Amino acid sequence: PTLERIELHRLEVPLVRPFETSFGRETVREVLLVHAVTDAGEGWGECVAGRDPFYSSEYVGGAASVIEQYLAPALLRSPVQGVEDDGHMSGVLIDDPSHEAGIWVDDREQQVPDASGPASGGAAGSIGSVPLAASVARTLAFVAGHRMAKGALEAAVLDAELRTQRRSMAECFGAVREWVDCGVSVGIAPTLDELLDEVSGYVEQGYRRIKLKIKPGWDLIPVGAVRELLGRDAMLQVDANTAYTAADIPLLASLDAFGLLLIEQPFAEEDLATHVRLAEACETPVCLDESILDVATAVDAIERGATDIVNIKPGRMGGYLEALRVHDACRTRDVPVWCGGMLETGVGRAANVALAALPGFTLPGDTSASSRYFADDLTEPFVLGEGEHRGQLRVPDAPGTGVTVRRELVRAWATAEPVVIT
Numbered sequence: 001p002t003l004e005r006i007e008l009h010r011l012e013v014p015l016v017r018p019f020e021t022s023f024g025r026e027t028v029r030e031v032l033l034v035h036a037v038t039d040a041g042e043g044w045g046e047c048v049a050g051r052d053p054f055y056s057s058e059y060v061g062g063a064a065s066v067i068e069q070y071l072a073p074a075l076l077r078s079p080v081q082g083v084e085d086d087g088h089m090s091g092v093l094i095d096d097p098s099h100e101a102g103i104w105v106d107d108r109e110q111q112v113p114d115a116s117g118p119a120s121g122g123a124a125g126s127i128g129s130v131p132l133a134a135s136v137a138r139t140l141a142f143v144a145g146h147r148m149a150k151g152a153l154e155a156a157v158l159d160a161e162l163r164t165q166r167r168s169m170a171e172c173f174g175a176v177r178e179w180v181d182c183g184v185s186v187g188i189a190p191t192l193d194e195l196l197d198e199v200s201g202y203v204e205q206g207y208r209r210i211k212l213k214i215k216p217g218w219d220l221i222p223v224g225a226v227r228e229l230l231g232r233d234a235m236l237q238v239d240a241n242t243a244y245t246a247a248d249i250p251l252l253a254s255l256d257a258f259g260l261l262l263i264e265q266p267f268a269e270e271d272l273a274t275h276v277r278l279a280e281a282c283e284t285p286v287c288l289d290e291s292i293l294d295v296a297t298a299v300d301a302i303e304r305g306a307t308d309i310v311n312i313k314p315g316r317m318g319g320y321l322e323a324l325r326v327h328d329a330c331r332t333r334d335v336p337v338w339c340g341g342m343l344e345t346g347v348g349r350a351a352n353v354a355l356a357a358l359p360g361f362t363l364p365g366d367t368s369a370s371s372r373y374f375a376d377d378l379t380e381p382f383v384l385g386e387g388e389h390r391g392q393l394r395v396p397d398a399p400g401t402g403v404t405v406r407r408e409l410v411r412a413w414a415t416a417e418p419v420v421i422t
């Protein structure tokens with residue numbers, strides 16, 4: 001297929017309750033949707049960047065700007081446009097409007113570099129069947145960083161390409177299950193009582209794992225209280241979003257008493273060394289989120305002993321195709337992974353649920369039901385199953401993301417006119 005147009009839609013979707021973390025509090029989700037239109041079909045991608053550059057240096061306004069000024073024009077002018085269905089393309093040096101150097105596109109077959117060595121049936125092995133989506137990362141490599149912006153574009157192109165092929169994301173990714181286990185990420189609450197009420201509600205709804213947001217001053221007491229509420233065997237984990245320093249290692253190690261599944265990203269994104277020290281000082285497995293930018297940083301963190309488990313968020317890694325490489329590299333090394341979340345609407349959630357159906361995702365993800373976030377979702381809502389599927393979400397199996405964007409809601413919740421790039 002040939003890409004004809006990219007539209008950016010900015011909207012605000014109200015959250016059912018404020019979401020507070022160590023870095024801030026949100027009452028609405030500011031959403032950036034990318035709509036990719038090709039001569040053969042259309043697709044949607046959701047950018048995971050937040051309203052402010054607090055979780056990461058990326059934020060919605062910056063992502064929209066870099067897509068409009070650099071990324072979308074480069075994609076629309078990319079020679080990969082004319083790629084053959086078998087994924088072959090010829091080598092060309094094209095002039096890029098914004099860069100004197102131009103963009104070199106080599107003439108090798110579309111290949112997936114995998115830091116884990118030759119793929120032995122790894123999920124990333126099937127990427128050759130989506131040549132347009134697989135070309136996006138290389139076409140956009142001339143821009144440093146901006147992974148969330150790039151990931152949203154790749155997701156939209158992938159959805160369009162798969163819809164054209166009438167294949168689902170689950171099939172493309174190599175899903176091995178039809179239902180995925182769901183956990184829920186619980187924000188910092190105004191009081192302990194409110195926290196316990198909120199957690200009780202999620203337990204009643206069937207969530208299979210609870211994750212508590214922690215920060216200095218909101219850690220041992222709420223974690224102890226929730227452990228008491230849940231009982232010894234329930235899956236419980238914590239996420240600090242970089243709020244601690246090396247001086248807190250003894251305090252964090254004392255969380256061992258609560259039998260946690262893992263402790264997520266206590267220290268700064270760049271600080272692998274302190275995570276190594278914590279891993280040596282405590283029994284609880286350490287899990288990195290913010291620090292894992294791609295397959296190379298994942299492998300490095302694993303080899304250094306900075307992470308026992310990896311939180312895979314495709315948007316943070318520049319897209320689903322890189323996320324597949326991280327999954328494969330972790331699987332080769334027997335490192336469990338789980339699918340993180342960024343308060344996505346149904347658009348991003350659908351793709352996350354498909355990813356979470358891969359074999360290496362052995363822990364419940366932050367892939368909660370739509371109702372945990374929104375009274376009304378942008379797509380048909382994701383609803384937890386019942387009976388044997390209590391606490392699970394069904395993996396969509398229709399083409400592309402498998403969900404339909406409710407265009408009237410995209411219009412109704414818009415905060416600006418759509419930006420159309422051709």
Ligand code: OSB
Nearest residue numbers: 055185241340341342343344366
């Ligand atoms: O650190 O996992 C995180 C939300 C926004 C930014 C960062 C994080 C989160 C969550 C919520 O924990 C996960 C979700 O339910 O989508």
Ligand code: MG
Nearest residue numbers: 239264265289
């Ligand atoms: Mg996290």
